Amino acid sequence: MRQRHVFGTVFTLEAAVAGFVFLAVLAALAWALLQRRSGRQGEASSRSERPRLEAFYVSVLAAFAVFLVAWTAWQNHEEHHSAAARPLRVDVTGFQWCWSFGYPQSPDHRTVSGNCRGGDMPTLVVPTGRTVQFHLTSKDVIHSLWVPALRYKMDAFPHHVNTFSITLDREGRWRGRCSEFCGQRHYTMDFWIKAVPPGEYDRWLHSHAGTGTAAA
CATH class of the missing domain: 2.60.40.420 (Cupredoxins -  blue copper proteins)
Structure with a gap:
């Protein structure tokens, strides 16, 4: 069925994106914990802000959000496309x-x-x-x-x-x-x-x- 295929496509893509984000956060957390347990600690930075880094991850998050919203809306339109004949x-x-x-x-x-x-x-x-x-x-x-x-x-x-x-x-x-x-x-x-x-x-x-x- 068309609607079941569209639902499956959207769900698979969004689950893949969510899984990727989860694994990225988990990897960053594991790296920080391993660094802590190994006793290797870097010197504290004197900088209070990192505008380039902050702009980078905000841009990445915004790009993911815009893509998911646009993709879902397009698939919803495909699922509920207008029929040529009177339904x-x-x-x-x-x-x-x-x-x-x-x-x-x-x-x-x-x-x-x-x-x-x-x-x-x-x-x-x-x-x-x-x-x-x-x-x-x-x-x-x-x-x-x-x-x-x-x-x-x-x-x-x-x-x-x-x-x-x-x-x-x-x-x-x-x-x-x-x-x-x-x-x-x-x-x-x-x-x-x-x-x-x-x-x-x-x-x-x-x-x-x-x-x-x-x-x-």
Whole structure:
């Protein structure tokens, strides 16, 4: 998946930078300790400032910071690039303690929901190869939609709508959950996201027209 690849690239680079900085600081600390234990101590400098040295490490830190911010912003833009065609829309609502998924583009304005009890987990159905835009909100308290395998997580707030888009390039089914503690049955608030071929998605979307609700 594109978003998982972008997340992996950004995480790997930032982890490498953080690891390099950590090892550099650790090496400097080890060198200072070894110098101390060996009894070799240099004479104290009479200079109160070293402007060139200070300017050097400030410049290095600033360059790292600018690079990381610019790189992350660019990758975020690549991950959420605008689709050429109008994206499909799915309205996602979190509530204590489950989810509902609305399909306003279906003839019957279909809604898929459940109670997240005893395996009654709702399934969010999406087509492969098409951009799907989620409109995420909450009925009561703050929830957070999280699909670990796809590296996607976004908070759901009451009286507010967050939007994000994804494009899944292969069929599959992945488990999602709420990652924001939201009360007594927070731990049961799981769901499935299922990617199916476009033709199968269209048939599912237009089946049982007039019922208003559907199971996936």
